[in-house]
Amino acid sequence: MTQQTRARRTGSPTSGVGVATRDVHLSFGSNHVLRGVDLDVPAASTACVIGPSGSGKSTLLRVVNRLLEPDSGDVLLDGRSVLGDDPDVLRQRVGMVFQHFNLFPHKTVRANITLGLTRLKGLSKDEASERALVHLDRVGLAHKADVRPGNLSGGQQQRVAIARALAMEPEVMLFDEATSALDPELVKGVLATMADLASEGMTMLVVTHEMGFARSVAQQVLFMDHGRVVEAGEPGAVFEAPRTERLQRFLSQVL
Amino acid sequence: MDALNTVWDTFFDLDAMRAALPDMLRVGLPNTLILALFSALIGTVLGMVLAVCGLSQRRWLRWPARLWTDVFRGLPAAVTILLIGVGLAPLGLGIWGPNPYPLGILALSLIASAYIGEIFRSGIQSVDTGQLEAARALGFSRPSGMRLVVIPQGVRRVLPALVNQFIALIKESSLVYFLGLLASQRDLFRIGQDAAANTGNQSALVLAGLFYLLITVPLTHVVNAIDRRLREGRRADGAAAEEPGAATDPAPSTQLAISQEPR
Numbered sequence: 333m334t335q336q337t338r339a340r341r342t343g344s345p346t347s348g349v350g351v352a353t354r355d356v357h358l359s360f361g362s363n364h365v366l367r368g369v370d371l372d373v374p375a376a377s378t379a380c381v382i383g384p385s386g387s388g389k390s391t392l393l394r395v396v397n398r399l400l401e402p403d404s405g406d407v408l409l410d411g412r413s414v415l416g417d418d419p420d421v422l423r424q425r426v427g428m429v430f431q432h433f434n435l436f437p438h439k440t441v442r443a444n445i446t447l448g449l450t451r452l453k454g455l456s457k458d459e460a461s462e463r464a465l466v467h468l469d470r471v472g473l474a475h476k477a478d479v480r481p482g483n484l485s486g487g488q489q490q491r492v493a494i495a496r497a498l499a500m501e502p503e504v505m506l507f508d509e510a511t512s513a514l515d516p517e518l519v520k521g522v523l524a525t526m527a528d529l530a531s532e533g534m535t536m537l538v539v540t541h542e543m544g545f546a547r548s549v550a551q552q553v554l555f556m557d558h559g560r561v562v563e564a565g566e567p568g569a570v571f572e573a574p575r576t577e578r579l580q581r582f583l584s585q586v587l
Numbered sequence: 588m589d590a591l592n593t594v595w596d597t598f599f600d601l602d603a604m605r606a607a608l609p610d611m612l613r614v615g616l617p618n619t620l621i622l623a624l625f626s627a628l629i630g631t632v633l634g635m636v637l638a639v640c641g642l643s644q645r646r647w648l649r650w651p652a653r654l655w656t657d658v659f660r661g662l663p664a665a666v667t668i669l670l671i672g673v674g675l676a677p678l679g680l681g682i683w684g685p686n687p688y689p690l691g692i693l694a695l696s697l698i699a700s701a702y703i704g705e706i707f708r709s710g711i712q713s714v715d716t717g718q719l720e721a722a723r724a725l726g727f728s729r730p731s732g733m734r735l736v737v738i739p740q741g742v743r744r745v746l747p748a749l750v751n752q753f754i755a756l757i758k759e760s761s762l763v764y765f766l767g768l769l770a771s772q773r774d775l776f777r778i779g780q781d782a783a784a785n786t787g788n789q790s791a792l793v794l795a796g797l798f799y800l801l802i803t804v805p806l807t808h809v810v811n812a813i814d815r816r817l818r819e820g821r822r823a824d825g826a827a828a829e830e831p832g833a834a835t836d837p838a839p840s841t842q843l844a845i846s847q848e849p850r
Protein backbone atom coordinates (compact mmCIF):
# COMPACT_ATOMS: atom_id res chain seq x y z
CA MET A 333 0.00 0.00 0.00
CA THR A 334 1.38 3.38 -0.92
CA GLN A 335 1.52 6.14 1.59
CA GLN A 336 -1.10 8.13 -0.26
CA THR A 337 -3.70 5.38 -0.33
CA ARG A 338 -2.96 4.62 3.25
CA ALA A 339 -3.51 8.20 4.27
CA ARG A 340 -6.74 8.30 2.31
CA ARG A 341 -7.96 5.08 3.81
CA THR A 342 -7.38 6.25 7.34
CA GLY A 343 -9.16 9.46 6.49
CA SER A 344 -6.61 11.48 8.37
CA PRO A 345 -3.93 12.90 6.16
CA THR A 346 -1.52 14.04 8.81
CA SER A 347 -0.30 17.54 8.33
CA GLY A 348 2.20 18.34 10.99
CA VAL A 349 3.39 21.80 11.87
CA GLY A 350 6.80 22.75 13.18
CA VAL A 351 7.42 22.89 16.91
CA ALA A 352 10.18 24.74 18.70
CA THR A 353 11.32 25.90 22.11
CA ARG A 354 13.41 28.95 22.92
CA ASP A 355 15.64 29.08 25.99
CA VAL A 356 13.22 27.14 28.17
CA HIS A 357 13.97 27.07 31.89
CA LEU A 358 12.08 25.12 34.51
CA SER A 359 12.80 24.34 38.15
CA PHE A 360 11.11 22.03 40.61
CA GLY A 361 11.87 23.90 43.81
CA SER A 362 15.63 24.19 43.93
CA ASN A 363 16.07 21.52 41.26
CA HIS A 364 16.90 23.41 38.05
CA VAL A 365 15.73 20.75 35.60
CA LEU A 366 15.64 22.60 32.28
CA ARG A 367 18.49 25.09 31.83
CA GLY A 368 17.80 26.85 28.58
CA VAL A 369 16.56 24.35 26.06
CA ASP A 370 16.35 25.29 22.39
CA LEU A 371 14.96 22.91 19.87
CA ASP A 372 13.54 23.13 16.39
CA VAL A 373 11.50 20.37 14.85
CA PRO A 374 10.50 21.38 11.33
CA ALA A 375 7.05 20.42 10.09
CA ALA A 376 6.67 16.79 9.04
CA SER A 377 10.00 15.78 10.54
CA THR A 378 10.97 13.57 13.45
CA ALA A 379 13.38 14.53 16.19
CA CYS A 380 14.59 12.01 18.74
CA VAL A 381 15.71 13.09 22.18
CA ILE A 382 18.24 10.86 23.91
CA GLY A 383 20.07 11.30 27.16
CA PRO A 384 20.70 9.86 30.60
CA SER A 385 18.01 9.40 33.20
CA GLY A 386 17.10 12.60 34.97
CA SER A 387 18.44 14.84 32.22
CA GLY A 388 15.03 16.45 31.76
CA LYS A 389 13.67 14.71 28.65
CA SER A 390 10.21 14.00 30.03
CA THR A 391 10.03 17.44 31.57
CA LEU A 392 10.85 19.00 28.21
CA LEU A 393 8.01 17.10 26.48
CA ARG A 394 5.59 18.21 29.19
CA VAL A 395 6.59 21.81 28.63
CA VAL A 396 5.92 21.50 24.92
CA ASN A 397 2.26 20.55 25.53
CA ARG A 398 2.13 22.69 28.66
CA LEU A 399 1.37 19.96 31.14
CA LEU A 400 4.12 21.95 32.84
CA GLU A 401 4.55 25.69 32.52
CA PRO A 402 8.11 26.87 31.90
CA ASP A 403 9.58 29.43 34.28
CA SER A 404 10.94 31.33 31.29
CA GLY A 405 11.46 30.89 27.59
CA ASP A 406 8.98 30.23 24.82
CA VAL A 407 7.20 27.37 23.11
CA LEU A 408 6.35 27.81 19.45
CA LEU A 409 3.91 25.90 17.31
CA ASP A 410 3.90 26.64 13.61
CA GLY A 411 6.19 29.56 14.39
CA ARG A 412 3.82 31.18 16.87
CA SER A 413 4.16 31.32 20.65
CA VAL A 414 1.54 29.19 22.40
CA LEU A 415 2.19 30.30 25.98
CA GLY A 416 -0.69 32.77 25.76
CA ASP A 417 -3.14 30.20 24.39
CA ASP A 418 -5.69 28.22 26.34
CA PRO A 419 -3.58 25.22 27.41
CA ASP A 420 -6.52 22.80 27.05
CA VAL A 421 -6.99 23.82 23.44
CA LEU A 422 -3.26 23.66 22.80
CA ARG A 423 -3.16 20.07 24.10
CA GLN A 424 -5.69 19.04 21.50
CA ARG A 425 -3.16 20.13 18.89
CA VAL A 426 -0.30 18.21 20.50
CA GLY A 427 -0.81 14.48 21.04
CA MET A 428 1.18 12.64 23.68
CA VAL A 429 2.02 8.99 24.25
CA PHE A 430 3.37 7.83 27.58
CA GLN A 431 5.73 5.12 28.73
CA HIS A 432 3.01 3.38 30.73
CA PHE A 433 0.27 3.89 28.11
CA ASN A 434 -2.11 5.49 30.63
CA LEU A 435 -5.18 4.08 28.97
CA PHE A 436 -8.36 4.47 30.99
CA PRO A 437 -8.83 0.97 32.44
CA HIS A 438 -12.51 1.38 33.26
CA LYS A 439 -13.41 2.12 29.66
CA THR A 440 -13.34 -0.06 26.57
CA VAL A 441 -10.72 0.54 23.94
CA ARG A 442 -13.32 2.28 21.81
CA ALA A 443 -14.52 4.46 24.68
CA ASN A 444 -10.93 5.44 25.45
CA ILE A 445 -10.80 6.98 22.00
CA THR A 446 -14.31 8.40 21.75
CA LEU A 447 -14.16 10.20 25.10
CA GLY A 448 -12.14 13.11 23.76
CA LEU A 449 -13.93 13.09 20.42
CA THR A 450 -17.40 13.48 21.87
CA ARG A 451 -16.52 15.73 24.79
CA LEU A 452 -13.89 17.94 23.23
CA LYS A 453 -14.35 17.73 19.48
CA GLY A 454 -18.13 17.72 19.65
CA LEU A 455 -18.54 14.63 17.48
CA SER A 456 -21.74 12.61 17.78
CA LYS A 457 -21.47 9.17 19.32
CA ASP A 458 -21.65 7.48 15.92
CA GLU A 459 -19.13 9.79 14.29
CA ALA A 460 -16.77 9.31 17.20
CA SER A 461 -17.11 5.56 17.12
CA GLU A 462 -16.49 5.52 13.39
CA ARG A 463 -13.39 7.63 13.75
CA ALA A 464 -12.19 5.46 16.62
CA LEU A 465 -12.46 2.39 14.42
CA VAL A 466 -10.54 4.08 11.62
CA HIS A 467 -7.68 4.83 13.97
CA LEU A 468 -7.81 1.42 15.61
CA ASP A 469 -7.68 -0.17 12.20
CA ARG A 470 -4.64 1.89 11.40
CA VAL A 471 -2.78 0.29 14.33
CA GLY A 472 -4.21 -3.13 13.52
CA LEU A 473 -6.55 -3.36 16.51
CA ALA A 474 -10.05 -2.68 15.20
CA HIS A 475 -11.07 -6.15 16.37
CA LYS A 476 -10.27 -5.17 19.97
CA ALA A 477 -12.59 -2.16 20.06
CA ASP A 478 -14.89 -3.58 22.70
CA VAL A 479 -12.44 -5.11 25.14
CA ARG A 480 -10.95 -3.37 28.11
CA PRO A 481 -7.31 -2.30 27.98
CA GLY A 482 -6.46 -4.74 30.78
CA ASN A 483 -7.10 -7.61 28.41
CA LEU A 484 -4.52 -6.41 25.89
CA SER A 485 -0.80 -6.97 25.76
CA GLY A 486 1.47 -4.04 26.52
CA GLY A 487 2.24 -3.60 22.86
CA GLN A 488 -1.42 -3.55 21.96
CA GLN A 489 -2.16 -1.09 24.75
CA GLN A 490 0.48 1.25 23.49
CA ARG A 491 -0.89 1.07 19.95
CA VAL A 492 -4.34 1.92 21.33
CA ALA A 493 -2.79 4.86 23.17
CA ILE A 494 -1.29 6.03 19.88
CA ALA A 495 -4.66 5.63 18.16
CA ARG A 496 -6.31 7.58 20.98
CA ALA A 497 -3.88 10.46 20.52
CA LEU A 498 -4.15 10.41 16.72
CA ALA A 499 -7.94 10.38 16.74
CA MET A 500 -7.79 13.92 18.11
CA GLU A 501 -6.00 14.82 14.87
CA PRO A 502 -3.03 16.55 16.47
CA GLU A 503 -0.52 18.57 14.52
CA VAL A 504 2.42 17.34 16.58
CA MET A 505 3.00 14.07 18.42
CA LEU A 506 5.13 13.63 21.52
CA PHE A 507 6.36 10.19 22.56
CA ASP A 508 7.88 9.69 26.00
CA GLU A 509 9.75 6.39 25.99
CA ALA A 510 6.79 4.75 24.34
CA THR A 511 8.47 1.33 24.20
CA SER A 512 10.46 1.31 27.44
CA ALA A 513 7.82 -0.58 29.41
CA LEU A 514 7.32 -3.24 26.75
CA ASP A 515 8.65 -6.76 26.53
CA PRO A 516 11.29 -6.94 23.80
CA GLU A 517 9.12 -8.92 21.38
CA LEU A 518 6.38 -6.27 21.54
CA VAL A 519 8.63 -3.28 20.88
CA LYS A 520 8.79 -3.80 17.14
CA GLY A 521 5.08 -3.40 16.45
CA VAL A 522 4.91 -0.10 18.32
CA LEU A 523 8.03 1.26 16.62
CA ALA A 524 6.57 0.24 13.27
CA THR A 525 3.41 2.22 14.03
CA MET A 526 5.52 5.24 14.96
CA ALA A 527 7.64 4.90 11.83
CA ASP A 528 4.49 4.75 9.69
CA LEU A 529 3.27 7.91 11.28
CA ALA A 530 6.55 9.70 10.65
CA SER A 531 6.49 8.66 7.02
CA GLU A 532 2.99 10.06 6.65
CA GLY A 533 4.22 13.49 7.54
CA MET A 534 3.49 13.86 11.25
CA THR A 535 5.79 16.14 13.19
CA MET A 536 7.19 14.01 16.00
CA LEU A 537 9.28 14.67 19.08
CA VAL A 538 10.35 11.30 20.42
CA VAL A 539 12.15 10.56 23.67
CA THR A 540 13.58 7.10 23.21
CA HIS A 541 16.28 4.64 24.11
CA GLU A 542 15.78 2.88 20.77
CA MET A 543 18.86 4.05 18.92
CA GLY A 544 17.88 1.96 15.89
CA PHE A 545 14.65 3.90 15.60
CA ALA A 546 16.45 7.22 16.00
CA ARG A 547 18.92 6.25 13.32
CA SER A 548 16.42 5.03 10.74
CA VAL A 549 13.44 7.35 11.29
CA ALA A 550 14.63 10.65 12.75
CA GLN A 551 15.96 13.56 10.74
CA GLN A 552 17.45 15.00 13.88
CA VAL A 553 18.82 13.60 17.15
CA LEU A 554 19.19 15.73 20.26
CA PHE A 555 21.35 14.65 23.16
CA MET A 556 20.24 16.11 26.49
CA ASP A 557 22.25 16.17 29.68
CA HIS A 558 21.66 18.13 32.86
CA GLY A 559 18.79 20.12 31.42
CA ARG A 560 20.53 21.25 28.24
CA VAL A 561 20.69 20.08 24.66
CA VAL A 562 24.37 19.28 24.58
CA GLU A 563 24.57 18.08 21.01
CA ALA A 564 22.15 17.96 18.09
CA GLY A 565 22.34 17.00 14.46
CA GLU A 566 21.58 14.37 11.88
CA PRO A 567 21.52 10.86 13.30
CA GLY A 568 24.57 9.84 11.31
CA ALA A 569 26.65 12.68 12.67
CA VAL A 570 25.46 12.29 16.25
CA PHE A 571 25.98 8.54 16.37
CA GLU A 572 29.12 8.18 14.23
CA ALA A 573 30.95 11.34 15.17
CA PRO A 574 29.94 12.55 18.61
CA ARG A 575 31.81 15.75 19.39
CA THR A 576 31.41 15.97 23.13
CA GLU A 577 32.93 13.63 25.66
CA ARG A 578 29.56 13.36 27.46
CA LEU A 579 27.80 12.06 24.37
CA GLN A 580 30.66 9.67 23.66
CA ARG A 581 30.36 8.28 27.15
CA PHE A 582 26.56 8.03 26.89
CA LEU A 583 26.71 6.24 23.54
CA SER A 584 29.30 3.79 24.77
CA GLN A 585 26.92 2.92 27.59
CA VAL A 586 23.75 2.45 25.54
CA LEU A 587 25.05 0.97 22.29
CA MET B 588 -34.61 -26.03 83.68
CA ASP B 589 -37.04 -23.39 84.86
CA ALA B 590 -34.33 -20.76 84.87
CA LEU B 591 -33.38 -21.67 81.34
CA ASN B 592 -37.00 -21.39 80.25
CA THR B 593 -37.24 -17.99 81.83
CA VAL B 594 -34.15 -16.78 79.97
CA TRP B 595 -35.55 -18.18 76.75
CA ASP B 596 -38.86 -16.41 77.29
CA THR B 597 -37.10 -13.16 78.11
CA PHE B 598 -35.55 -13.04 74.67
CA PHE B 599 -37.68 -15.20 72.45
CA ASP B 600 -41.26 -14.88 73.67
CA LEU B 601 -43.13 -15.29 70.42
CA ASP B 602 -46.27 -13.66 71.76
CA ALA B 603 -44.36 -10.53 72.74
CA MET B 604 -42.78 -10.46 69.31
CA ARG B 605 -46.12 -10.93 67.62
CA ALA B 606 -47.50 -8.03 69.62
CA ALA B 607 -44.71 -5.71 68.49
CA LEU B 608 -44.63 -6.90 64.89
CA PRO B 609 -47.37 -4.67 63.39
CA ASP B 610 -45.78 -1.49 64.74
CA MET B 611 -42.37 -2.65 63.61
CA LEU B 612 -43.59 -3.23 60.06
CA ARG B 613 -45.89 -0.24 59.76
CA VAL B 614 -43.91 2.37 61.67
CA GLY B 615 -40.42 1.25 62.69
CA LEU B 616 -39.13 -0.25 59.47
CA PRO B 617 -40.22 2.60 57.17
CA ASN B 618 -38.85 5.17 59.61
CA THR B 619 -35.49 3.44 59.92
CA LEU B 620 -35.26 3.11 56.15
CA ILE B 621 -36.17 6.77 55.65
CA LEU B 622 -33.51 7.87 58.13
CA ALA B 623 -30.82 5.63 56.68
CA LEU B 624 -31.64 6.22 53.03
CA PHE B 625 -31.81 9.99 53.17
CA SER B 626 -28.71 10.37 55.28
CA ALA B 627 -26.84 7.92 53.03
CA LEU B 628 -27.81 9.96 49.99
CA ILE B 629 -26.97 13.33 51.49
CA GLY B 630 -23.87 11.93 53.16
CA THR B 631 -22.60 10.55 49.85
CA VAL B 632 -23.13 13.82 48.01
CA LEU B 633 -21.52 15.84 50.79
CA GLY B 634 -18.74 13.23 51.06
CA MET B 635 -17.92 13.65 47.38
CA VAL B 636 -17.81 17.43 47.77
CA LEU B 637 -15.52 17.01 50.79
CA ALA B 638 -13.23 14.60 48.93
CA VAL B 639 -12.91 16.89 45.93
CA CYS B 640 -12.30 19.93 48.13
CA GLY B 641 -9.83 17.97 50.23
CA LEU B 642 -7.84 17.12 47.10
CA SER B 643 -8.08 20.57 45.59
CA GLN B 644 -4.99 22.54 44.73
CA ARG B 645 -6.50 25.52 46.50
CA ARG B 646 -5.76 25.80 50.16
CA TRP B 647 -8.95 27.72 50.96
CA LEU B 648 -10.92 24.71 49.76
CA ARG B 649 -8.65 22.15 51.39
CA TRP B 650 -8.60 23.29 54.96
CA PRO B 651 -12.33 23.75 55.52
CA ALA B 652 -12.81 20.21 54.20
CA ARG B 653 -10.11 19.00 56.58
CA LEU B 654 -11.72 20.77 59.54
CA TRP B 655 -15.21 19.47 58.70
CA THR B 656 -13.87 15.92 58.46
CA ASP B 657 -11.96 16.14 61.72
CA VAL B 658 -14.93 17.53 63.62
CA PHE B 659 -17.66 15.17 62.46
CA ARG B 660 -15.43 12.12 62.49
CA GLY B 661 -13.99 13.00 65.87
CA LEU B 662 -17.19 13.73 67.78
CA PRO B 663 -19.25 10.90 69.24
CA ALA B 664 -22.32 10.41 67.06
CA ALA B 665 -24.59 10.99 70.06
CA VAL B 666 -23.03 14.41 70.69
CA THR B 667 -23.46 15.53 67.09
CA ILE B 668 -27.04 14.29 66.95
CA LEU B 669 -27.99 16.00 70.20
CA LEU B 670 -26.20 19.24 69.39
CA ILE B 671 -27.82 19.54 66.00
CA GLY B 672 -31.15 17.92 66.76
CA VAL B 673 -31.75 19.85 69.96
CA GLY B 674 -29.65 22.93 69.31
CA LEU B 675 -31.23 23.73 65.97
CA ALA B 676 -34.70 22.54 66.95
CA PRO B 677 -36.10 26.05 67.51
CA LEU B 678 -35.02 26.91 63.99
CA GLY B 679 -36.57 23.75 62.59
CA LEU B 680 -39.80 24.26 64.49
CA GLY B 681 -40.62 27.29 62.38
CA ILE B 682 -39.90 25.45 59.16
CA TRP B 683 -41.32 21.96 59.51
CA GLY B 684 -42.92 21.81 62.92
CA PRO B 685 -42.14 19.42 65.78
CA ASN B 686 -40.56 16.76 63.62
CA PRO B 687 -37.07 15.64 64.69
CA TYR B 688 -36.43 13.81 61.42
CA PRO B 689 -35.02 16.59 59.24
CA LEU B 690 -32.45 17.53 61.87
CA GLY B 691 -31.81 13.88 62.69
CA ILE B 692 -31.15 13.19 59.04
CA LEU B 693 -28.98 16.30 58.82
CA ALA B 694 -26.89 15.17 61.81
CA LEU B 695 -26.53 11.63 60.48
CA SER B 696 -25.61 13.02 57.05
CA LEU B 697 -22.90 15.23 58.50
CA ILE B 698 -21.39 12.32 60.37
CA ALA B 699 -21.62 10.06 57.34
CA SER B 700 -20.16 12.72 55.05
CA ALA B 701 -16.97 12.88 57.11
CA TYR B 702 -16.37 9.15 56.82
CA ILE B 703 -17.55 8.86 53.22
CA GLY B 704 -15.43 11.86 52.25
CA GLU B 705 -12.34 10.11 53.57
CA ILE B 706 -13.31 6.91 51.76
CA PHE B 707 -13.71 8.77 48.47
CA ARG B 708 -10.52 10.72 49.02
CA SER B 709 -8.44 7.61 49.57
CA GLY B 710 -10.00 6.00 46.50
CA ILE B 711 -9.37 9.00 44.28
CA GLN B 712 -5.84 9.35 45.59
CA SER B 713 -5.08 5.72 44.79
CA VAL B 714 -5.64 6.34 41.08
CA ASP B 715 -2.35 6.59 39.19
CA THR B 716 -1.37 10.20 38.45
CA GLY B 717 -0.78 9.15 34.83
CA GLN B 718 -4.56 8.91 34.38
CA LEU B 719 -5.14 12.63 34.94
CA GLU B 720 -2.03 13.42 32.94
CA ALA B 721 -3.34 11.37 30.00
CA ALA B 722 -6.75 13.05 30.20
CA ARG B 723 -5.15 16.48 30.27
CA ALA B 724 -2.84 15.55 27.40
CA LEU B 725 -5.95 14.85 25.31
CA GLY B 726 -7.20 18.35 26.03
CA PHE B 727 -9.35 17.90 29.11
CA SER B 728 -9.12 20.50 31.84
CA ARG B 729 -8.07 19.28 35.27
CA PRO B 730 -11.66 19.32 36.64
CA SER B 731 -13.01 17.45 33.59
CA GLY B 732 -10.24 14.90 33.82
CA MET B 733 -11.03 14.35 37.48
CA ARG B 734 -14.74 14.00 36.80
CA LEU B 735 -14.56 11.79 33.73
CA VAL B 736 -11.49 9.67 34.37
CA VAL B 737 -10.10 9.78 37.89
CA ILE B 738 -13.16 9.92 40.14
CA PRO B 739 -15.04 7.05 38.45
CA GLN B 740 -12.03 4.80 38.95
CA GLY B 741 -11.46 5.93 42.52
CA VAL B 742 -15.09 5.42 43.50
CA ARG B 743 -15.15 1.94 41.99
CA ARG B 744 -12.25 0.90 44.16
CA VAL B 745 -13.89 1.98 47.40
CA LEU B 746 -17.39 0.65 46.79
CA PRO B 747 -16.97 -2.05 49.46
CA ALA B 748 -15.90 0.53 52.04
CA LEU B 749 -18.80 2.72 51.00
CA VAL B 750 -21.35 -0.03 51.56
CA ASN B 751 -19.75 -0.75 54.94
CA GLN B 752 -20.36 2.88 55.77
CA PHE B 753 -24.01 2.52 54.80
CA ILE B 754 -24.28 -0.42 57.19
CA ALA B 755 -22.83 1.68 59.98
CA LEU B 756 -25.31 4.40 59.13
CA ILE B 757 -28.30 2.08 59.38
CA LYS B 758 -27.21 1.11 62.85
CA GLU B 759 -26.41 4.67 63.88
CA SER B 760 -29.83 5.86 62.74
CA SER B 761 -31.21 4.37 65.99
CA LEU B 762 -29.58 7.25 67.85
CA VAL B 763 -32.27 9.69 66.73
CA TYR B 764 -34.31 8.45 69.68
CA PHE B 765 -32.32 11.02 71.66
CA LEU B 766 -34.36 13.68 69.95
CA GLY B 767 -37.67 12.51 71.39
CA LEU B 768 -39.97 10.79 68.94
CA LEU B 769 -43.76 10.83 68.73
CA ALA B 770 -45.41 7.43 68.47
CA SER B 771 -45.59 7.62 64.70
CA GLN B 772 -41.95 8.75 64.44
CA ARG B 773 -40.40 5.82 66.24
CA ASP B 774 -37.82 3.73 64.41
CA LEU B 775 -37.16 -0.01 64.78
CA PHE B 776 -35.01 0.38 67.84
CA ARG B 777 -37.38 2.70 69.67
CA ILE B 778 -40.39 0.47 69.12
CA GLY B 779 -38.48 -2.53 70.38
CA GLN B 780 -37.19 -0.62 73.34
CA ASP B 781 -40.62 0.79 74.27
CA ALA B 782 -42.19 -2.65 74.21
CA ALA B 783 -39.33 -4.08 76.23
CA ALA B 784 -39.65 -1.33 78.83
CA ASN B 785 -43.41 -1.76 79.10
CA THR B 786 -43.40 -5.53 79.43
CA GLY B 787 -40.06 -6.20 81.10
CA ASN B 788 -39.53 -8.69 78.30
CA GLN B 789 -36.70 -8.18 75.79
CA SER B 790 -38.26 -10.13 72.93
CA ALA B 791 -39.49 -7.06 71.07
CA LEU B 792 -35.96 -5.66 71.15
CA VAL B 793 -34.70 -8.97 69.80
CA LEU B 794 -37.23 -8.64 67.01
CA ALA B 795 -35.92 -5.14 66.27
CA GLY B 796 -32.44 -6.62 66.17
CA LEU B 797 -33.60 -9.24 63.70
CA PHE B 798 -34.96 -6.50 61.47
CA TYR B 799 -31.61 -4.72 61.54
CA LEU B 800 -29.86 -7.97 60.64
CA LEU B 801 -32.32 -8.50 57.84
CA ILE B 802 -31.14 -5.25 56.31
CA THR B 803 -27.46 -5.30 57.17
CA VAL B 804 -26.49 -8.93 56.54
CA PRO B 805 -27.50 -8.89 52.88
CA LEU B 806 -25.54 -5.65 52.53
CA THR B 807 -22.41 -7.32 53.92
CA HIS B 808 -22.86 -9.94 51.24
CA VAL B 809 -23.13 -7.19 48.68
CA VAL B 810 -19.81 -5.88 49.97
CA ASN B 811 -18.21 -9.28 49.61
CA ALA B 812 -19.60 -9.73 46.12
CA ILE B 813 -18.29 -6.34 44.98
CA ASP B 814 -14.97 -7.08 46.60
CA ARG B 815 -14.71 -10.40 44.80
CA ARG B 816 -15.62 -8.89 41.46
CA LEU B 817 -13.09 -6.10 41.83
CA ARG B 818 -10.40 -8.58 42.78
CA GLU B 819 -11.16 -10.88 39.87
CA GLY B 820 -11.34 -7.95 37.50
CA ARG B 821 -7.94 -6.82 38.62
CA ARG B 822 -6.48 -10.28 38.22
CA ALA B 823 -7.87 -10.56 34.71
CA ASP B 824 -6.36 -7.19 33.92
CA GLY B 825 -2.93 -8.26 35.05
CA ALA B 826 -2.90 -11.80 33.71
CA ALA B 827 -4.00 -11.01 30.21
CA ALA B 828 -1.13 -8.71 29.47
CA GLU B 829 1.73 -10.11 27.44
CA GLU B 830 0.09 -13.43 26.67
CA PRO B 831 1.88 -15.32 23.90
CA GLY B 832 -0.65 -14.70 21.13
CA ALA B 833 -0.43 -10.98 21.61
CA ALA B 834 2.72 -10.36 19.66
CA THR B 835 1.41 -12.18 16.60
CA ASP B 836 -1.56 -9.88 16.27
CA PRO B 837 -2.09 -8.26 12.88
CA ALA B 838 0.60 -5.69 13.34
CA PRO B 839 0.56 -2.55 11.25
CA SER B 840 2.52 -2.69 8.06
CA THR B 841 5.52 -0.52 7.75
CA GLN B 842 7.42 0.86 4.84
CA LEU B 843 10.51 1.22 6.91
CA ALA B 844 12.67 -1.57 8.10
CA ILE B 845 13.62 -0.95 11.67
CA SER B 846 16.63 -2.61 13.10
CA GLN B 847 15.82 -3.13 16.69
CA GLU B 848 19.24 -3.48 18.20
CA PRO B 849 21.80 -1.73 16.09
CA ARG B 850 25.44 -2.19 16.74
Ligand SMILES: Nc1ncnc2c1ncn2[C@@H]1O[C@H](COP(=O)(O)OP(=O)(O)OP(=O)(O)O)[C@@H](O)[C@H]1O
Nearest residue numbers: 360363365383384385386387388389390391392509
Ligand atom coordinates in the same frame (compact mmCIF):
# COMPACT_ATOMS: atom_id res chain seq x y z
N1 LIG C 1 6.80 16.55 39.08
C1 LIG C 1 8.07 16.67 39.52
N2 LIG C 1 8.32 17.23 40.72
C2 LIG C 1 9.59 17.37 41.16
N3 LIG C 1 10.68 16.97 40.48
C3 LIG C 1 10.48 16.39 39.28
C4 LIG C 1 9.18 16.20 38.74
N4 LIG C 1 9.30 15.61 37.54
C5 LIG C 1 10.62 15.41 37.35
N5 LIG C 1 11.34 15.87 38.38
C6 LIG C 1 12.80 15.88 38.47
O1 LIG C 1 13.29 16.50 37.32
C7 LIG C 1 14.47 15.86 36.87
C8 LIG C 1 14.31 15.47 35.43
O2 LIG C 1 13.27 14.51 35.32
P1 LIG C 1 12.76 13.95 33.93
O3 LIG C 1 11.68 13.00 34.23
O4 LIG C 1 12.47 15.06 33.01
O5 LIG C 1 14.05 13.16 33.41
P2 LIG C 1 14.17 12.17 32.20
O6 LIG C 1 15.28 12.67 31.36
O7 LIG C 1 12.86 11.98 31.54
O8 LIG C 1 14.63 10.82 32.90
P3 LIG C 1 14.24 9.32 32.58
O9 LIG C 1 15.10 8.86 31.45
O10 LIG C 1 14.56 8.60 33.85
O11 LIG C 1 12.78 9.28 32.27
C9 LIG C 1 14.70 14.70 37.81
O12 LIG C 1 15.68 15.09 38.75
C10 LIG C 1 13.38 14.50 38.48
O13 LIG C 1 13.56 14.03 39.78
Ligand SMILES: [Mg+2]
Nearest residue numbers: 389390391509
Ligand atom coordinates in the same frame (compact mmCIF):
# COMPACT_ATOMS: atom_id res chain seq x y z
MG1 LIG D 1 11.46 10.39 31.43
